[in-house]
Amino acid sequence: xxxxxxxxxxxxxxxxxxxxxxxxxxxxxxxxxxxxxxxxxxxxxxxxxxxxxxxxxxxxxxxxxxxxxxxxxxxxxxxxxxxxxxxxxxxxxxxxxxxxxxxxxxxxxxxxxxxxxxxxxxxxxxxx
Numbered sequence: 841x842x843x844x845x846x847x848x849x850x851x852x853x854x855x856x857x858x859x860x861x862x863x864x865x866x867x868x869x870x871x872x873x874x875x876x877x878x879x880x881x882x883x884x885x886x887x888x889x890x891x892x893x894x895x896x897x898x899x900x901x902x903x904x905x906x907x908x909x910x911x912x913x914x915x916x917x918x919x920x921x922x923x924x925x926x927x928x929x930x931x932x933x934x935x936x937x938x939x940x941x942x943x944x945x946x947x948x949x950x951x952x953x954x955x956x957x958x959x960x961x962x963x964x965x966x967x968x
Contacts, residue, residue, distance in 0.1 A: 842873045851886070854913040857945020860884045861901040863915065873935070881931050883918045887938075887947060894958040895943035905943065916945035928952040 851865045863884055871886065879885070889912045897905040898914055908914070921929045921941040929941040929948035939950045953959070 843870045844873065845869060846871050846886075850913070851915070854886060854915050855898055855906055855908075856901050856915045857917070858899045858901055858903065859917045859919070859942075859945035860915050877935055878933055879918045879931055879935065881919050884915060885918065885947060886913060886915055888913050889940075890937070891959075895940065897943060898940070898945060899943045908940075914940075914945070916940065916947045919946040919948060921946055921948050925954050926957050927954070 846868065848865065848868075851868055856863070856865075889908050889910055892908055892910060897907050898916075900906050918931045919942075920931055921927055927939075927941045927950050929939060929946075929950040932938050932949040937949075938947050940946070941948050941950060
């Protein structure tokens with residue numbers, strides 16, 4: 841098992857999406873980075889934005905929208921997403937790259953997107 845400690849300062853500097861708003865950051869002391877872990881719907885993760893796209897921003901805990909830039913660290917949740925006029929995405933079977941598929945903070949691997957919708961943000965997962 842590959843577990844590394846994380847500072848509270850780093851977590852507090854990350855942008856926290858609306859979906860994981862009830863996460864008690866004080867209880868998080870380590871990052872679990874295991875290649876053979878299969879994430880589940882509702883699992884929270886610390887991710888780094890590696891490519892920007894759609895949605896235009898991240899809805900923060902108080903409803904305010906924040907622009908995302910390459911290099912930003914964000915705290916989001918895994919979840920399936922089905923919106924025929926936008927994206928179809930599922931929780932991935934590994935901790936590889938995934939997409940931000942909802943501005944409220946849902947991370948998943950995009951399977952399909954509507955032709956009228958721009959590509960999504962690409963997230964490089966840092967923690968499970």
